[in-house]
Amino acid sequence: xxxxxxxxxxxxxxxxxxxxxxxxxxxxxxxxxxxxxxxxxxxxxxxxxxxxxxxxxxxxxxxxxxxxxxxxxxxxxxxxxxxxxxxxxxxxxxxxxxxxxxxxxxxxxxxxxxxxxxxxxxxxxxxxxxxxxxxxxxxxxxxxxxxxxxxxxxxxxxxxxxxxxxxxxxxxxxxxxxxxxxxxxxxxxxxxxxxxxxxxxxxxxxxxxxxxxxxxxxxxxxxxxxxxxxxxxxxxxxxxxxxxxxxxxxxxxxxxxxxxxxxxxxxxxxxxxxxxxxxxxxxxxxxxxxxxxxxxxxxxxxxxxxxxxxxxxxxxxxxxxxxxxxxxxxxxxxxxxxxxxxxxxxxxxxxxxxxxxxxxxxxxxxxxxxxxxxxxxxxxxxxxxxxxxxxxxxxxxxxxxxxxxxxxxxxxxxxxxxxxxxxxxxxxxxxxxxxxxxxxxxxxxxxxxxxxxxxxxxxxxxxxxxxx
DNA sequence: TGAAATGTTGGGGCG
DNA sequence: ACGCCCCAACATTTC
Numbered sequence: 126x127x128x129x130x131x132x133x134x135x136x137x138x139x140x141x142x143x144x145x146x147x148x149x150x151x152x153x154x155x156x157x158x159x160x161x162x163x164x165x166x167x168x169x170x171x172x173x174x175x176x177x178x179x180x181x182x183x184x185x186x187x188x189x190x191x192x193x194x195x196x197x198x199x200x201x202x203x204x205x206x207x208x209x210x211x212x213x214x215x216x217x218x219x220x221x222x223x224x225x226x227x228x229x230x231x232x233x234x235x236x237x238x239x240x241x242x243x244x245x246x247x248x249x250x251x252x253x254x255x256x257x258x259x260x261x262x263x264x265x266x267x268x269x270x271x272x273x274x275x276x277x278x279x280x281x282x283x284x285x286x287x288x289x290x291x292x293x294x295x296x297x298x299x300x301x302x303x304x305x306x307x308x309x310x311x312x313x314x315x316x317x318x319x320x321x322x323x324x325x326x327x328x329x330x331x332x333x334x335x336x337x338x339x340x341x342x343x344x345x346x347x348x349x350x351x352x353x354x355x356x357x358x359x360x361x362x363x364x365x366x367x368x369x370x371x372x373x374x375x376x377x378x379x380x381x382x383x384x385x386x387x388x389x390x391x392x393x394x395x396x397x398x399x400x401x402x403x404x405x406x407x408x409x410x411x412x413x414x415x416x417x418x419x420x421x422x423x424x425x426x427x428x429x430x431x432x433x434x435x436x437x438x439x440x441x442x443x444x445x446x447x448x449x450x451x452x453x454x455x456x457x458x459x460x461x462x463x464x465x466x467x468x469x470x471x472x473x474x475x476x477x478x479x480x481x482x483x484x485x486x487x488x489x490x491x492x493x494x495x496x497x498x499x500x501x502x503x504x505x506x507x508x509x510x511x512x513x514x515x516x517x518x519x520x521x522x523x524x525x526x527x528x529x530x531x532x533x534x535x536x537x538x539x540x541x542x543x544x545x546x547x548x549x550x551x552x553x554x555x556x557x558x559x560x561x562x563x564x565x566x567x568x569x570x571x572x573x574x575x576x577x578x579x580x581x582x583x584x585x586x587x588x589x590x591x592x593x
Numbered sequence: 594t595g596a597a598a599t600g601t602t603g604g605g606g607c608g
Numbered sequence: 609a610c611g612c613c614c615c616a617a618c619a620t621t622t623c
Binding site: 460511 | 594596
């Protein structure tokens with residue numbers, strides 16, 4: 126007498142622990158673990174190359190934990206699910222919700238489809254601490270400012286549920302085709318070699334990182350996170366994005382630490398919630414200015430400058446260090462993300478969407494809500510955004526937050542021999558010092574593509590043209 | 594989760 | 609001793 130067959134549809138929840146839908150499925154019957162690589166409706170936001178690399182390894186790791194039983198397919202989720210439920214005598218399908226606008230719409234269609242087929246569908250919250258439709262102001266509208274969102278919305282709500290256990294017993298359906306490698310997520314040319322040196326992928330690795338973060342790093346988090354040469358940040362973002370770890374696990378692990386560092390980390394998780402709330406309530410967030418008055422902003426088209434920014438050849442050392450960190454590791458330290466974004470949007474006057482698009486392709490933690498909300502935040506057109514006149518000076522930022530230059534020297538090795546004093550502004554270094562350091566501007570390292578003072582002033586003028 | 598310009602203050606050098 | 613200037617160092621304001 127076999128138990129009923131239930132599909133667990135893995136999406137951005139590639140883990141066994143604290144997985145509400147998987148736990149429910151395991152209680153309901155024999156589980157067919159399913160993953161569908163589906164970009165069909167993603168439009169301009171099809172999964173980027175670095176994310177695909179991560180996904181490949183994350184699925185491989187999950188498949189191992191599932192004793193090789195994970196079934197993977199590529200294509201339209203509506204069709205694949207319809208096929209599977211007719212192929213098997215499935216009684217139910219369970220999943221954890223996603224929040225990309227196109228996925229929300231697709232889920233609605235799949236629910237209708239399943240209903241007409243007489244198959245039960247049940248979705249759960251496995252990715253957020255609070256649902257965007259529950260965390261609202263008292264008048265029923267979504268928060269537009271972070272601080273009240275956090276203070277009243279998050280802290281005023283019931284505490285996030287404690288993490289759930291792994292399914293105590295997981296009876297898996299026999300394998301029936303659909304391997305991870307058939308998804309062909311890895312690129313043909315092996316540019317991704319360096320990613321493997323920078324990351325350990327999968328649920329076990331995510332748990333290990335959380336443990337290290339909480340026990341060794343969190344105590345200095347509030348101040349340490351400003352210094353990109355230290356690894357005093359959580360580096361949990363790709364694990365969170367793919368759901369190798371849940372925000373509940375991160376939130377509760379941090380509560381064991383007392384004081385302001387815990388609060389600071391909780392706030393970062395709340396920024397993630399804020400971004401998801403913005404995306405849910407303003408589905409155009411990835412494409413349109415959240416503040417319409419920015420629609421008239423005089424952005425510049427400059428393909429040469431954009432290309433130099435992408436490749437870390439702007440001639441501004443801190444900017445180039447960040448862009449090269451991104452290229453080499455699929456990641457960039459958060460403070461440096463703000464610096465390079467400010468430089469693109471404010472010094473080069475290139476549209477934030479170009480920056481978002483590049484990050485989308487290069488980041489292993491590319492996340493539609495976080496990426497869209499954060500670019501709009503930097504550009505000044507977002508919700509509770511940095512004021513447009515807050516323009517980072519990459520020289521000052523380097524001197525303040527990379528005082529011994531070790532971050533900049535690591536990723537811009539051709540400047541490694543320059544003394545600290547000129548490392549962040551080689552264009553001002555005396556000729557003999559450059560000679561001595563083996564630097565030849567325009568030859569071994571570019572001249573700066575923008576004058577920081579002059580471009581700052583034109584940015585302020587452009588902003589002024591929008592009126593108030 | 595800025596930076597630059599402008600304003601204020603106070604110590605020290607010096608006539 | 610005193611006033612004056614200079615200029616850090618810090619505070620405020622403006623963009």
